[in-house]
Amino acid sequence: MQKSLSQAEETERIAAALAAKRHRLLALPSLFTITLFGIGPLFVILIYSFLKAAPYGGVEWKFSTTAYLNFLFQRDIFDDTLQFSPDYLYIYLRSILFAAATTLACLLIGFPTAYFMATRPPQERNWWVLLITIPFWSNLLVRTLAIMFLIRDQGLINNMLSWAHIIDKPITMLYTNFAIMLGLLYSYLPFMVLPLYSSLEKLDFRLVEAGHDLYATKAQVLRRVIIPLSKPGIIAGCLLVFIPSLGAYVTPLILGGGTHLMIGDLIAQQFGSGRNWPLGSAQALILMAAVLLALYFYVRNTSGKIGTHG
Numbered sequence: 001m002q003k004s005l006s007q008a009e010e011t012e013r014i015a016a017a018l019a020a021k022r023h024r025l026l027a028l029p030s031l032f033t034i035t036l037f038g039i040g041p042l043f044v045i046l047i048y049s050f051l052k053a054a055p056y057g058g059v060e061w062k063f064s065t066t067a068y069l070n071f072l073f074q075r076d077i078f079d080d081t082l083q084f085s086p087d088y089l090y091i092y093l094r095s096i097l098f099a100a101a102t103t104l105a106c107l108l109i110g111f112p113t114a115y116f117m118a119t120r121p122p123q124e125r126n127w128w129v130l131l132i133t134i135p136f137w138s139n140l141l142v143r144t145l146a147i148m149f150l151i152r153d154q155g156l157i158n159n160m161l162s163w164a165h166i167i168d169k170p171i172t173m174l175y176t177n178f179a180i181m182l183g184l185l186y187s188y189l190p191f192m193v194l195p196l197y198s199s200l201e202k203l204d205f206r207l208v209e210a211g212h213d214l215y216a217t218k219a220q221v222l223r224r225v226i227i228p229l230s231k232p233g234i235i236a237g238c239l240l241v242f243i244p245s246l247g248a249y250v251t252p253l254i255l256g257g258g259t260h261l262m263i264g265d266l267i268a269q270q271f272g273s274g275r276n277w278p279l280g281s282a283q284a285l286i287l288m289a290a291v292l293l294a295l296y297f298y299v300r301n302t303s304g305k306i307g308t309h310g
Helices: 002-049 066-072 087-118 122-137 140-151 156-163 177-201 205-213 218-229 231-246 250-255 263-271 277-309
Strands: 051-053 059-063 073-075 082-084
Touching: 002 051, 002 277, 051 066, 051 277, 066 073, 066 087, 066 277, 087 122, 087 177, 087 231, 087 263, 087 277, 122 177, 140 156, 140 177, 140 250, 177 231, 177 250, 205 218, 218 231, 231 277, 250 263, 263 277
Parallel strands: none
Antiparallel strands: 051 059, 073 082
């Protein structure tokens, strides 16, 4: 009897080992793709950030931490002393504020939109999802140019206001912070609506009815029932909006006119007109490290709260 049990255990162990080996083999294509197109470029950028910039672009294969030093300091051209320069920090701070404001605006607009979609009859919901995803059918550059044609001095909005005799001269909207915010909002609003809709669609609306039956106001039901149950969609939507808007390049460049630099424009300048590839690589890695660090602390705190409540 004992011998048969040991044989069964040995058979299970061999089967588990073969299954694990098969799973690893099936995962190899995905791991290869991630390594080649994901980790590989990041590794190249990491190496470039510790090299010396060549005079006319490219790098010299000499180890140097100058790129990271130049992020916060500049050398005096006369005595070669280091002086603190917060210029890049200001651009990073402006980008963070733009990304946070875009995320908040998308949430304020996207949540009611997603709730409206989730409360429609099932046969209508797919049509609303289709309408939300229509902007993805065209290129981001085309959508940004369309916004530029709408808000420029001779654009559709100013022409309509002039035709209605509401304004005497065009309202300057293009190449302003408002234009950048509008472009980011239009570009990334679907990224907020779709996760919220996915979360609200699964909501048991009998809980909402129970809240009203217990004489809760609409605000109380929203705050204590709907928002807590849709929190996964809110978190996913905020991440999907905040991270890409933080490194946005096309929208600030076209709608901001190059006068309102954000992180994406700054990094592109270093690889383009600045001809300082190590500094551009360092700036990209600093941005990525800051985002990953913030996500790490957020996930750790959230997991701790979930574990405590559980």
